[in-house]
Amino acid sequence: MSDKFILLIEDNPSDEALTLRALKKNKISGNVVVKRDGAEALEYLLAPRGETGLANPLPQLILLDLNLPKIDGLEVLRRIRADARTKLLPVVILTSSLEDTDIVRGYGFGANGYVRKPVDFVQFAEAVRQIGLYWLIVNESPPTI
Amino acid sequence: MINISQNLSERYSAALAHYLSDPDEDVLNQAYELGRKALRDGLGVLDIAMLHHDALQAVISGQSRAEMPAPAIAKAAAFLTESLSPFEMSFRGYADANARLTVVNDSLLQSQATAEAAHRELEAFSYSVAHDLRAPLRGIDGFSQALLEDYADKVDEEGRRYLNFLRQGAQQMGRLIDDLLGLSRLARTELSRLPVDLTALVRNVAAQLRNAEPDREVEFVIPDGIAVDGDASLLRIALENLLGNAWKFTGRRAVARIEVGTMSVDGEAVYLVRDNGAGFDPAYEVKLFGVFQRLHSTHEFEGTGIGLATVKRIVNRHGGRIWAASEVDCGATFYFTLGERIEKP
Numbered sequence: 001m002s003d004k005f006i007l008l009i010e011d012n013p014s015d016e017a018l019t020l021r022a023l024k025k026n027k028i029s030g031n032v033v034v035k036r037d038g039a040e041a042l043e044y045l046l047a048p049r050g051e052t053g054l055a056n057p058l059p060q061l062i063l064l065d066l067n068l069p070k071i072d073g074l075e076v077l078r079r080i081r082a083d084a085r086t087k088l089l090p091v092v093i094l095t096s097s098l099e100d101t102d103i104v105r106g107y108g109f110g111a112n113g114y115v116r117k118p119v120d121f122v123q124f125a126e127a128v129r130q131i132g133l134y135w136l137i138v139n140e141s142p143p144t145i
Numbered sequence: 146m147i148n149i150s151q152n153l154s155e156r157y158s159a160a161l162a163h164y165l166s167d168p169d170e171d172v173l174n175q176a177y178e179l180g181r182k183a184l185r186d187g188l189g190v191l192d193i194a195m196l197h198h199d200a201l202q203a204v205i206s207g208q209s210r211a212e213m214p215a216p217a218i219a220k221a222a223a224f225l226t227e228s229l230s231p232f233e234m235s236f237r238g239y240a241d242a243n244a245r246l247t248v249v250n251d252s253l254l255q256s257q258a259t260a261e262a263a264h265r266e267l268e269a270f271s272y273s274v275a276h277d278l279r280a281p282l283r284g285i286d287g288f289s290q291a292l293l294e295d296y297a298d299k300v301d302e303e304g305r306r307y308l309n310f311l312r313q314g315a316q317q318m319g320r321l322i323d324d325l326l327g328l329s330r331l332a333r334t335e336l337s338r339l340p341v342d343l344t345a346l347v348r349n350v351a352a353q354l355r356n357a358e359p360d361r362e363v364e365f366v367i368p369d370g371i372a373v374d375g376d377a378s379l380l381r382i383a384l385e386n387l388l389g390n391a392w393k394f395t396g397r398r399a400v401a402r403i404e405v406g407t408m409s410v411d412g413e414a415v416y417l418v419r420d421n422g423a424g425f426d427p428a429y430e431v432k433l434f435g436v437f438q439r440l441h442s443t444h445e446f447e448g449t450g451i452g453l454a455t456v457k458r459i460v461n462r463h464g465g466r467i468w469a470a471s472e473v474d475c476g477a478t479f480y481f482t483l484g485e486r487i488e489k490p
Contacts (some may be wrong), residue, residue: 021291067277098326119279119319120312121287141158145408 005031009041009058022128038071061135066095088142090107286315336376343371347405350384354392366404382461386452387418394422421476446478
């Protein structure tokens with residue numbers, strides 16, 4: 001899997017299906033890897049291979065839900081930023097919460113963006129289209145390790 | 146205070162010495178009288194008790210105990226008990242009051258803890274409302290849309306209509322949740338009262354409404370220089386709701402007119418927002434400011450029924466009042482005050 005791909009960290013199956021559908025409808029190329037709780041996501045990202053390096057390729061973008069089983073989204077973000085190998089990865093929080101504390105803490109832990117999932121699917125698909133377009137095409141990613 | 150107490154102390158010692166050597170009813174009464182005088186002079190009960198103690202101490206140490214006849218010592222002790230009793234009662238009263246105060250204080254602390262717990266519960270509740278209630282709505286809306294898009298050829302006209310109802314219902318509930326969250330957030334934000342240019346705020350909100358629906362012809366009447374003392378961000382929310390309502394309910398007027406004004410009633414500034422829209426039946430005025438109360442069907446005018454409840458909460462938080470006047474089809478006027486200092490004429 002050498003191509004650009006998105007890591008979607010999302011525990012709600014309905015939201016997962018909708019996000020995948022929105023990506024597909026907007027013809028955002030590349031694969032999507034889905035992890036369904038915080039522990040699984042960190043295991044995928046930080047699993048070591050030998051002395052150096054990582055077992056899995058790193059995504060070009062992480063879409064991170066906040067309310068996750070086992071390890072919550074903010075803690076996942078904190079650990080991504082605390083590890084030299086993943087600290088530059090673009091992470092966009094994609095959540096239901098519009099609480100100021102979540103937004104402030106999200107940015108405080110080093111999120112690159114914070115998007116609230118709208119109830120209206122047309123708006124949701126548009127938000128996903130813009131995120132995908134910006135982070136996979138417009139934006140220059142940090143060089144891979 | 147020191148002078149009184151020194152003076153009294155000396156006289157008290159003398160009175161006691163006198164009484165101990167020559168037990169006489171008059172001398173005892175004199176000593177009591179001194180105590181009462183001290184109370185009238187504003188000496189505290191504790192001060193008098195100290196005085197009493199010092200005086201007795203002085204009398205006893207002034208004479209060697211051997212020289213003092215046993216009956217005199219017994220008398221001194223009895224006197225001490227007797228004369229201290231009014232003070233002791235006062236102390237008891239003081240201690241009782243103190244104990245009661247402690248009980249009241251404890252129950253206050255308990256109520257405060259209960260209130261804080263309720264507050265935390267509310268926080269947790271609104272958080273889960275935001276997170277957990279919105280997710281299934283997104284599913285209902287999203288998959289209805291997916292059916293409309295991917296299975297359009299398998300669903301007939303009627304089926305598509307139902308799917309659209311599903312979507313509308315989900316979206317409406319999403320808006321309700323957002324508005325309720327906004328209302329609960331209002332209760333949690335601190336009020337910061339500063340001078341606010343209400344005219345500028347009103348013009349800003351009016352421009353926002355025009356931008357959203359540029360095709361509508363609405364005449365705004367906004368006087369210059371309305372200045373208030375209030376919380377700018379809360380006032381903006383209140384005005385967005387009041388002007389937004391005026392905008393919405395004049396939607397069927399060929400010439401819509403929205404007027405903002407101020408007047409003085411008994412020295413108190415009253416602000417008003419008037420429109421020439423659909424108005425409401427004054428019989429229902431009491432329901433106007435309740436949460437989820439609507440006086441028009443969704444067919445006529447859209448809405449969640451939270452706007453005016455929000456405005457009322459904002460006005461109340463400023464220590465002000467809100468009321469309205471209307472006739473059906475004759476427009477509506479909303480009046481509010483902001484609990485500002487009343488100017489003397």
